[in-house]
Amino acid sequence: MEAQKQPVESWATDFDHTHPDWGQNAPAIWDELREGCPVAHTERFGGAWLPTRHEDIAAIARDTENYTSNGVVIGENRAEIAGAPMGYAPPITSDPPFHKIARRLLLPPFAPKAIEALEHYTREYCHELIDELVAADGAVDAAEGYSQNIPVRIIAKMLGLPETDGDKFRRFIHNVIEAPSADRVIPEEETMEYYLTGHIINRRQNPRSQEEGGDLIDYLVQADIEGMPLADEHVFGSIALLIIAGIDTTWSSIGAAIWHLAQNPQDLARLRDDPETRPFAIEEFLRFYAPVTMARIVAEDHDLGGCPAKRGDWLLLPFPAANRDPEMFEDADKFIIDRQSNRHAAFGLGIHRCLGSNLARMELSVALDVWVERIHEFELVDPESVRWSPGQIRGPKELPIRIGASVPRS
Numbered sequence: 081m082e083a084q085k086q087p088v089e090s091w092a093t094d095f096d097h098t099h100p101d102w103g104q105n106a107p108a109i110w111d112e113l114r115e116g117c118p119v120a121h122t123e124r125f126g127g128a129w130l131p132t133r134h135e136d137i138a139a140i141a142r143d144t145e146n147y148t149s150n151g152v153v154i155g156e157n158r159a160e161i162a163g164a165p166m167g168y169a170p171p172i173t174s175d176p177p178f179h180k181i182a183r184r185l186l187l188p189p190f191a192p193k194a195i196e197a198l199e200h201y202t203r204e205y206c207h208e209l210i211d212e213l214v215a216a217d218g219a220v221d222a223a224e225g226y227s228q229n230i231p232v233r234i235i236a237k238m239l240g241l242p243e244t245d246g247d248k249f250r251r252f253i254h255n256v257i258e259a260p261s262a263d264r265v266i267p268e269e270e271t272m273e274y275y276l277t278g279h280i281i282n283r284r285q286n287p288r289s290q291e292e293g294g295d296l297i298d299y300l301v302q303a304d305i306e307g308m309p310l311a312d313e314h315v316f317g318s319i320a321l322l323i324i325a326g327i328d329t330t331w332s333s334i335g336a337a338i339w340h341l342a343q344n345p346q347d348l349a350r351l352r353d354d355p356e357t358r359p360f361a362i363e364e365f366l367r368f369y370a371p372v373t374m375a376r377i378v379a380e381d382h383d384l385g386g387c388p389a390k391r392g393d394w395l396l397l398p399f400p401a402a403n404r405d406p407e408m409f410e411d412a413d414k415f416i417i418d419r420q421s422n423r424h425a426a427f428g429l430g431i432h433r434c435l436g437s438n439l440a441r442m443e444l445s446v447a448l449d450v451w452v453e454r455i456h457e458f459e460l461v462d463p464e465s466v467r468w469s470p471g472q473i474r475g476p477k478e479l480p481i482r483i484g485a486s487v488p489r490s
C-alpha cells in the first residue's frame with residue numbers, strides 16, 4: 081500500500097508532481113504557474129525547482145554545466161553530484177563527454193531502417209489486441225487491453241526477452257518511476273537487476289552475431305568503446321533504460337490519443353476519412369499530451385530566473401508544460417488535429433533528445449492506424465473513472481471504454 085500524499089498547499093511553493101492532482105490536472109497547474117510564478121519551488125524531495133516556460137525549459141535542457149543528468153527521476157535517494165561520466169542508465173544519466181559515446185553506441189538499432197523492419201510485426205500485434213477487445217462483451221479497458229501492451233511487446237522483441245514477461249516489465253517500471261521510495265524493500269529476485277543479469281550472462285555464454293539473429297542484448301554485450309568491451313554496469317544500465325524509457329512513455333501517448341478520440345468523434349472520423357491528416361495528428365498528440373518530464377540535479381549554485389538554485393537541488397524539466405506555452409505555440413491550449421507548424425518538445429531538447437523517437441512515432445502511428453481502421457465508434461464508460469498517472473510520466477493508466485461500432489480486419 082502506498083503512502084497517502086500530503087495535500088499540496090500551493091503549487092508555486094509546495095508542488096508535488098507525484099500527487100494524484102498532478103496526474104488529473106497538470107495542464108491547468110502549468111498554466112497557472114506560467115502566469116504567476118514561472119519557476120515554482122518545493123521543499124519536498126529535499127528541495128526542487130519547476131520551470132514552466134518553454135524558454136526556461138529549453139535553456140536548462142541545453143545547460144550541461146549548471147545541471148547534471150546524474151539524477152533524472154526525483155526520488156528520496158539523491159545521487160552523488162560528483163559528475164556523471166556514465167551514471168546508472170547511460171546515456172540518459174551520462175554527462176558530457178561520456179554521454180556522446182554512450183549515445184552513439186545506441187543509435188544504429190533505433191535508426192529509421194531498423195525501426196521500419198518492426199512495423200509489420202507491430203501492426204499484426206495491434207490487430208490481435210483489437211480482435212480481443214471487440215470480442216469482449218461490454219466495457220473494456222483500452223489502457224490495459226491495448227495501449228500498455230504495444231511498447232512492452234516491441235521492446236521485448238528487440239531485446240530478445242520472452243513476450244510473456246510483459247507484467248514483469250510493468251512492475252519494474254512502477255518501482256522506478258511511479259513509486260520510488262527509500263523505504264520500500266523489493267525482494268532481490270523481483271528486481272530488474274536480478275532479471276536482466278540472468279539474460280546478460282546467457283548472452284555472454286552463448287554469443288550470436290547480428291547476422292545470426294542476435295538481439296539488442298547481444299549487440300550491447302559485444303559492443304566496444306575504442307576496443308574495450310562495455311562495463312557490466314553499462315550494459316545493464318542501457319538495457320534497463322530502454323525498458324524504462326521505451327514503455328510507459330509510449331503507452332501514455334497511445335492512451336492519451338485514445339482518450340482524446342473517445343471524446344472527439346469528429347477527430348476520429350477525420351483520421352479515418354482523411355489519412356493524410358494522420359502524420360500531423362501524431363505530432364499534435366505528442367505536443368498536446370506529451371507524457372515525459374525529466375529531472376536534473378543542480379551542479380553549481382546559480383541564479384535561475386531570479387531564484388537561488390543551489391548545488392544539489394532537484395529540478396524538473398516539464399517538456400509537456402513547454403508544449404503548452406502560448407509564447408511558443410499559437411492557440412497552445414487547443415488541440416488542432418492538422419496543426420502545420422509544430423516544433424514540440426515532447427522528445428526533449430538538447431543533447432539528451434529522445435533516442436527512441438523513430439520507434440515511438442512508429443508505435444503511436446501504427447497503434448492509431450489500426451484503431452481508427454477497426455473501431456468506428458466508442459466512448460468512455462465514465463470520464464470520471466479515467467485515472468491519469470502522476471509522477472514524471474503522465475498518461476491515462478485506466479481507460480474504461482465501450483465500443484459501439486467496429487469492423488473486422490479487411
Ligand code: HEM
Pocket residue numbers: 141149152171172173183235321322323325326327329330333370371372373374375399425426427428429431432433434435436437439440
Ligand atoms: C512517446 C514516447 C516517448 C517520449 C515522449 C519520450 C521522451 C523522451 C525525452 C523527453 C527524453 C529526454 C530526456 C532528458 O532530457 O533527460 C528522452 C530520452 C531518451 N529516450 Fe525517449 N521518449 C519516448 C519513447 C522512447 C522509446 C520508445 C525509447 C526506446 C526504446 C526511448 C529511449 C530514449 C533514450 C535512450 C533516451 C536518452 C537519450 C540520451 O540521453 O541521449 N524513448 N525520451
